[in-house]
Amino acid sequence: MPAYAYTGLSPAGKTIKGIETADSVPALKALLKRQGVYLTAVTETTRGASGGGGGTGSGGGGREIDLGQLFDRVRPKDVAAMTRLMSTLLCAGVTLPESLLALTDQVESPRFKNVLSDVGSKVNEGSSLADALAGHPKVFSKLYINMVRAGEASGSLETVLIRIADFMDQQEELRGKVTTAMFYPMAMGLVGVGVVTLLMVKVVPGIAEMFAGQGAELPFTTRSLIAISAVISGYWWLLIMLMVGAVYGFRKWHSTPAGRELTDRVILSMPVVGGLARKIAIARFARTLSTMLASGVQLLQALDIVRSLLGNVVLEKVLTTARDEIREGAGIAPSLKRSGQFPPLVTHMIAVGERSGQLEQMLTDLANAYDRETSAAITRATAVLEPIMIVAMGGSVGFIVFAIMTPILQMNQMGGH
Structure with a gap:
């Protein structure tokens, strides 16, 4: 059974690296999913499996298969859906760090998952949501960031997020x-x-x-x-x-x-x-x-x-x-x-x-x-x-x-x- 050096994301949004044996890459992906790990990259290797968190290694001359970045991009409608869900969670009394963690698990795009994981980490470290979003200008526009900043300053972030989601949906509809x-x-x-x-x-x-x-x-x-x-x-x-x-x-x-x-x-x-x-x-x-x-x-x-x-x-x-x-x-x-x-x-x-x-x-x-x-x-x-x-x-x-x-x-x- 071949061994694979993999990189993935834990439920908390942390990067995990390890080596695991599986019949194929899809089988490895299913195995890690049952363990709560979202696979982002995998390389076939000759090193033995090490159940949990060793280095990926470079032996074996395997070719890296980047599952997280290949043909993956964050679409405006994905950002709008995430924004609406965040507003719903905040209105329900869920804290912002918990909301970001839940959204990281919710999204399907590996790239977007990495972005939200990074935003969540910065918010946990004490950064404001607007400042954390500003680190990803290709995903969150200047308009988005400034509206979030204004919402945080006025204490009406939930309402502002709904407005942002409605605005993005309307713009996407017009573009369509x-x-x-x-x-x-x-x-x-x-x-x-x-x-x-x-x-x-x-x-x-x-x-x-x-x-x-x-x-x-x-x-x-x-x-x-x-x-x-x-x-x-x-x-x-x-x-x-x-x-x-x-x-x-x-x-x-x-x-x-x-x-x-x-x-x-x-x-x-x-x-x-x-x-x-x-x-x-x-x-x-x-x-x-x-x-x-x-x-x-x-x-x-x-x-x-x-x-x-x-x-x-x-x-x-x-x-x-x-x-x-x-x-x-x-x-x-x-x-x-x-x-x-x-x-x-x-x-x-x-x-x-x-x-x-x-x-x-x-x-x-x-x-x-x-x-x-x-x-x-x-x-x-x-x-x-x-x-x-x-x-x-x-x-x-x-x-x-x-x-x-x-x-x-x-x-x-x-x-x-």
Whole structure:
């Protein structure tokens, strides 16, 4: 029976190393699971088993199988589910260290389990939850950490955690709607490009040879089609290099401040895409700012965080200006209105919220309204893109068929005469 040097996590979240014999890696995993150990890495070794906690050893030249990190990532919906469970446990009177321990046992992802184990260890050592979470910026965003910090300071951590979970679920739902809406047009585009490329590479060259043997005068459309096919067939490698170079050059240029600002400004001015991008940004702005203000985060700090989440340099500059003016005693609404980038409805509702002292509620209502607008805009954008893709595909294939059939019909007519 082979021996395996393993690394795992105990129920308390501590790292355990040892050597154990088993028929296979799945059998070892099942054995350790019965002992309460979550297997994260295993290496086959020639050393004998040592039941409990010796070093893993390096003998045997075994190949390490990293079960915990292979294809494993912490998804936003996993963080949202964990956050909601933590709030439930805290509301039930369970202490924060005990809640973190229970959540460490609950999650399935080895990487997330390691993260929560580390957070729990830091909290047990006296660190605040926000400071412990700040050690994992790839898992917990700046917004998440600041909201937790505000919740701890105000003594309402349970309520803040519920708000965070709701916010993350809403953002994930919006992201899913956009992805789903764009999938069909993109799939159609890829299929269309594939069909046209296949025709140009496989079908048109054969037709061109047939026409060359006839020695007949070909129409302009047919000559153009044959020339395009010859370029694609003979210089496909150069075309790929040019496309890769163009994509690389655009990404390099877009990474500069001027390039990104110009790109974002063009996106906002586009007929269909611009309206959708603006609605998504406004919904994110209103929802995030409302959630942070309701959780006790100060307005200036909240604007700094919201600004980094908009994903559009033009709107980010507007919020930067608004933050600076608020620091000098101005309100949010006048600055947003002067920019011309936020619709009148947005600035009006924010102004009403500021005057009535109900800015958080007004932002929530605004976010709900723009979420509905975003869903409707996505539906309209999809309805516009689908016929455009169909017409483009049909037009490309139709041009190829027309260019091929025209000289054939001319030859048949000449033969009839």
